[in-house]
Amino acid sequence: MxxxxxxxxxxxxxxxxxxxxxxxxxxxxxxxxxxxxxxxxxxxxxxxxxxxxFLHITKNQLILILFIFYIMCSFVWSKIPNETVKYSLSFICNILFAIGLYKNMELNQFLITLRNFLNFYIILGIILFIIGLDQTVYYDPLQRGNLFNSELIKGLFSHKIYAGFYSAFAFILNVKLNENNLYLKYFFCSMCAIGVIISGSSIGLMSLFLYITLATYLNIFERKIINKKYFKLTTLILLVFLVIVYIFLPLILESLNRDMTFTGRAKLWEWGVVFSQQRPIFGWGYSGIFSDLPGAPSQIINKYQYYVAPHFHNGYLQITAELGLIGLAFYLFVLKRTINCCYLLFQRQSNSTPFLYLIVMLIVAIGMNLMSRYNEFSTFFLFYLFLSSNHLTRKL
Incomplete structure (x- = not known):
């Protein structure tokens, strides 16, 4: 080139x-x-x-193009068609970027590029906070703090949740892809961990815990230390841990300044189920529920919220409510194919980073709008991994 x-x-x-x-x-x-x-x-x-x-269109590209057509057509049954058309175009452009990048850059090269970008992005956000840039502070209506008992700092991310979640992802990228210089590895890992903590995001802290736990487990698996007895023991420990978490959940949430509704998420999930049941097949159209417009379906939700809800805070409910069972089936197909391929990549080439990201994303998507939001990294990256799976499967 x-x-x-x-x-x-x-x-x-x-x-x-x-x-x-x-x-x-x-x-x-x-x-x-x-x-x-x-x-x-x-x-x-x-x-x-x-x-x-669009030269030499692959099977996966064709599947995405058909999905793009479905997304665009959803304005027909949307209650707010102008919003659906506007945000569908952004979503489609994100998918086209994934297709273009897949054609021009291999996965390993992009992961290194992504690690370098996130390191710069997180550190720059912290520096801008130190010099007093207001945009780097997250103003919480509930006045919660972080583990340092300071202001919530989102840096250059749009929200503290994204700051925590992607700082945790950057942490594992540095662990896995920064082997040559240990001093740099420790420095960037420390900065990413600080990025998680200062965000005050419980999702960020959970993501960091999951990445470290799963990476350790996969490392043991990779070295073939695992056997049937060890598997039974770790499974038992995991079950005991989950029981303890369940018993002490109210106390854990209180220490994080949260409540049993997960800061209102549980109520939004109930509404997500309601909307999904009302239009089960095609949904309400892409971005066809939440809006400030008077005729938006979300107006009924906002009557009962202390703030204007932007989404259901659940990736699976968001997909099902907006795109129906057709859209959900598409996403399940994409996820199944991509996870299988990323697991093979880990098994045969010891590259566990994409697999780790997917597992953590699937867990976190229960409380966070991931995978289908326009102009958001998780949407682009899922489709980029899906497209790359076509090429990786042939190589593996």
Missing amino acids: KPTKTALLYITIYLNLFGLFGGYATFLGGTSYYSSIWLAIYALTSLVFFKDT
Whole structure:
């Protein structure tokens, strides 16, 4: 690849990642510049990737193209069609970026690029907080704190939850992909752990715990230390641990300044079930529920909330309510194929990072809107891994 094309490729990747992790929302959210910036990035991405994107279409690409068509058609049955069309286009552009990147960059190379970007992104957010930039602070209506008993710091992420979740992901990227220089590895791991803690996100703390636990377990499995007796013992310990967590759950939640509704999430989940049951097959259309518009279906939810709910705080309910059982079936197919491939990648090449991310994402998606939100990293990365699975399966 020519140096000019390589430079343009990386510029395009970094500009997309800056937005997918919430950088533009932090500085420009709610202004006309925000939409303009994203339109410019979509245009640049199309110019850089368009030529190679639809040459030699793979089976997985064809599946995604059919899903794109379904997403676009959902404005027909949406109660707020303008919102559905607008956000569907953003979602589609995120998928096209995944297709273009798959054509131009292998998974291992992208993971290293992602690690470097997140290290820079997290540290820059902390530095900007230290020098007093207001946008890096998360103002919590419930006035909760973090483990340092300080202000909640989201850095350049759009929300403290994303700050915690992706700082935990960056931690495991450094553990797995930073083998050459131990001092750098420890430094960046420390910064990522600090990023999790200062966010005050319980989801971030849980993600970090899951990554460390699962990575340790997979390392034992990989070294073939595991046997039937050990498997039974670890399973028993896990069950005892879950029972203890269940018994002391109210106390744990209280120490994290949470309640048994998980800060209102349980009520939103109930509404998610209600909306899913009302339109089970096709759903309410992509981004066809939550909006500030008077005719938005979410107005009935906002009557009973102390804030305007942006989504159901559950990735599975969000997909089912918006895209129906058809959309849910598509996502289950994508997840099954991608998880199988990433497990094979771990088994045969000792690369457990994508597999770890998927497992943690699937758990965290119970309390967080992941996998289908437009202009959000988890959406893009899931489809990029899905597309890469086609190539990786052939190699493995």
